[in-house]
Amino acid sequence: MIFYTSGMARNPFAPTFGASPHILIGRDQILDDVRDSFDDGPQSPTRTVLFVGARGTGKTVMLNAYEDHAAALGWLIVRETASRGLLDRLTRDHLPRLLAEHGTRSKERLTQVSLTTPFGGGGGTVVDRFPAESTLRAQVVELTNALRPRETGLVITVDEVQSADRDELRKLGELMQVARREQRDLAFAAAGLPWAVADLLNDDVVTFLRRAERYDLGDVPVDEVADAYVQTFSEAGRELSDDDALYAAEATYGYPFLVQLVGHRIWLQHPLEPTVTRDDVRIGVTQATKRLGLLVHEPAVARLSDMDKAYVEAMAIDGEGPSRTGEIATRLGVSAQYAGVYRDRLISNGTIEPAGHGLVRFAIPYLGVYLQERTRG
Numbered sequence: 001m002i003f004y005t006s007g008m009a010r011n012p013f014a015p016t017f018g019a020s021p022h023i024l025i026g027r028d029q030i031l032d033d034v035r036d037s038f039d040d041g042p043q044s045p046t047r048t049v050l051f052v053g054a055r056g057t058g059k060t061v062m063l064n065a066y067e068d069h070a071a072a073l074g075w076l077i078v079r080e081t082a083s084r085g086l087l088d089r090l091t092r093d094h095l096p097r098l099l100a101e102h103g104t105r106s107k108e109r110l111t112q113v114s115l116t117t118p119f120g121g122g123g124g125t126v127v128d129r130f131p132a133e134s135t136l137r138a139q140v141v142e143l144t145n146a147l148r149p150r151e152t153g154l155v156i157t158v159d160e161v162q163s164a165d166r167d168e169l170r171k172l173g174e175l176m177q178v179a180r181r182e183q184r185d186l187a188f189a190a191a192g193l194p195w196a197v198a199d200l201l202n203d204d205v206v207t208f209l210r211r212a213e214r215y216d217l218g219d220v221p222v223d224e225v226a227d228a229y230v231q232t233f234s235e236a237g238r239e240l241s242d243d244d245a246l247y248a249a250e251a252t253y254g255y256p257f258l259v260q261l262v263g264h265r266i267w268l269q270h271p272l273e274p275t276v277t278r279d280d281v282r283i284g285v286t287q288a289t290k291r292l293g294l295l296v297h298e299p300a301v302a303r304l305s306d307m308d309k310a311y312v313e314a315m316a317i318d319g320e321g322p323s324r325t326g327e328i329a330t331r332l333g334v335s336a337q338y339a340g341v342y343r344d345r346l347i348s349n350g351t352i353e354p355a356g357h358g359l360v361r362f363a364i365p366y367l368g369v370y371l372q373e374r375t376r377g
Helices: 028-039 059-072 086-102 132-150 166-181 194-201 204-210 222-235 242-252 256-269 278-302 306-316 325-332 336-348 367-376
Strands: 048-052 076-081 110-113 124-126 154-159 186-192 213-216 352-354 359-362
Touching: 028 059, 028 213, 048 059, 048 194, 048 204, 059 076, 059 154, 059 186, 076 086, 086 132, 086 154, 086 166, 132 154, 132 166, 166 186, 166 204, 186 194, 194 204, 222 242, 222 256, 242 256, 242 278, 256 278, 278 367, 306 325, 306 336, 306 359, 306 367, 325 336, 325 359, 336 352, 336 359
Parallel strands: 048 186, 048 213, 076 154, 154 186
Antiparallel strands: 110 124, 352 359
16 A cells, blocks of 8 residues: 655546546647636626536536636636526525625525525525525626626536426526626536437527537547646656657547546556656556446446447447448348437437448447457356
8 A cells, every 4th residue: 555745746647527637638728718708708608608528528527627717716606416406506505605705785685594404504595585586686686796896706507417407497597698688797607418418408498508608528639648648747756758658648549537547547556656667557558448347338338228238239249340330230130220220329328429431439438348348248
C-alpha cells in the first residue's frame, strides 16, 4: 500500500463519473464559449446550455466546469438533478436560502427558518400565496435585482435532464424566456444522454431547450490526449515520454472516461518513481481496459433489450468491427429491415455508431472484446 506524504503529488487523474479531472482534455473551445457567456451579457446564447453525450464522455464534468467558472466570477449556483419535485425544491429550499443570504427583503418572505428538508441543511418556507411557478419567478426577480449591483447573477444547473418532469421543465423554460426579455442575469445549463435528450427535444412543452446552445460531447483527438498525458505527468513531477504517451493515448481511442482511467492506472504502477516506464504504460492500459468492462460495458449492456443484446453480440463476432449490417441480419436470421429497427435504436442510445455505408461499429471502446469474453464465459 502506498502512503502519500505532504510533499508528494497525488494521482492527478479522476476515473470517477462526474468527478472533475485535473485538466479537461480536448474541451478548450467549449470552455472558451462558456467563459464568453458570462462576459457577453443576458443576451448571450450560451446563457442556456445543453451538454449531450453518452456515458463516459464527460457531461457532468462539463456541467461542473460551467458552475466553477460562474462561481469564480461571483455568481450564485443552484445545482440540481432532474428528479420529480424540482420546482418545489427551488422555491422552498434553494432560492429561500440564497435570498436569506443575499436578498434585500428576504426576511419578509420567510415564515420559518432552519426548516429540515430531505436534502439536508437549513431552508425556509415561502408564503404560499402564489402557485409554485409564480413564486419561482418572484424569487428569481428579487434575487437577480439584489445581485445586479454586483454585476453577477444566478446559475441553475440540472444533470440527467431527460429524467425531469416535462411540465416542470416547461415552467423553467418560461422563466428563462422572461429573464431574457427583462435582461436578467439568469443562466441555465443541463446535461443528458443523446437518445433521451432527442426525445425530450421533440416535446413541444420544452421548446426552450431546442434553442439552447448544444454541445455534443464525443471522443477527443488522440494527439491531444497524448499531449495532455505528457503535461499532466510533468506538472505532477513525473516524466512520461512522448512515445509512451502516444501509446497510452491510442489505447484510449479518445474516449474521455478511458483517458482518465488509463492515466490513473499508469500512475499507480510506480507512483514514487520520477520516470514512467513503457512497462508501467502497458500494464496500466491492460488494467484500465479490464476495469472499463465493469464500470461502463456491463451497465451499458444490462439496460439493453434481449434483441438489442442479440444485435451487439452478432456484431461482436467481428471484434471491434466495423460490421456489415447485412451480415448482422444474416447472423440473427432476420430480414435487413427488421434488424434495421434495432440498429437505429442502438445508434440513438449511443451503443453503436455508423461507420460508412452499410457498416456499424461500437461507440464505446473494447465493447466488442467485452461481449466476446462474456459470450465465452
